[in-house]
Amino acid sequence: MAKRDYYEVLGLDKSASAQDIKRAYRKLAREYHPDINQEADAADKFKEIGEAYEVLSDEQKRAQYDRFGFEGASQFGGGDFQGGFGDIFDMFFGGGGRRQDPNAPRRGEDYQYVVDLDFMESVTGKTETIELEIEVECDTCMGSGAKPGTKPETCGRCGGSGVETVEQNTILGRMVNQRPCSQCHGTGKTIKEKCPTCHGSGHVKKTQRVEVKIPAGIDNGQQIRMSGKGGPGFNGGPAGDLYVVVRVRGHEIFERVDQHIAMEMPVTFTQAALGAEIEVPTVHGKVSLKVPAGTQTGSKFRLRGKGMPSVRGGGHGDQYVTIVIMTPTNMTDRQKELLREFEEISGEAGVEEQHGLFQKMKKFFSH
Incomplete structure (x- = not known):
């Protein structure tokens, strides 16, 4: 099979940065690794990806390749996949086979919850009570997963390490892979008699009500972090966090622009020609605005301090009023x-x- 351009192999163009190259390689190597991808051509693609990365990740080799193509890369031993194993082990084998204690404290999962607000609620802020289905420690077994009166035992397959070693013959040669123990699933312990409440997991699902204080001036897409309100930790580890993402509905009159508010205000031909004092709605209530005689459609007026409040305090934005002259109809x-x-x-x-x-x-x- 004819060689493909290395940039094409990684899905990049010649302006790609070193970080872009590494990111693309990691993604593709993970996708086509023979231990994961069982397609017939996965091994060939994996080798092709590694060869492209070996050349493009080296500044000198890349420069020669950009200038002379495959012949230039071959001057430095390029064109045949020789390296990249450090990255592969980092991705698939936990950083070169380093073992982690399965019984060490682990932080709980982070949760995410979406709250929908009306536009005016985003101006004033509110307190929202949300219900979350979270996992908590089982009260029956106190988190051990074992039936009361019994306790977990050290896994006989992995000796309590939580990992087992598997040797495989691949196209790249003989590789040693460490993976979670198939018997204890990485916990290092086995449970002969499981807890009847949690069925051995050590956790049960529970509905929990959480009160969220949403600050005035919050914008669409912003999130509130609630420390320790996420999933429970393992082996005495800390709980995760809860991230509340806010979605703000649009308004029929007002449009938010950063901390400011924009709106269009209709006036009659007579008001624009002769001048008038009109009432303008704002998110803080109605205010009076003097429209000078001869005002043209598209004229803008600024109402200081009538915009959105800052979520961190320290004042408000402004409101910008654009005049739209209404042409009379049905005269x-x-x-x-x-x-x-x-x-x-x-x-x-x-x-x-x-x-x-x-x-x-x-x-x-x-x-």
């Missing part, structure tokens, strides 16, 4: 008559003097 004959009269009195001159856009348009069409 009466009298209204149309008055507008025509207004147009006759105003003429084009007054408009052209005020608006440079009219001058630009007039100049354009005069060519």
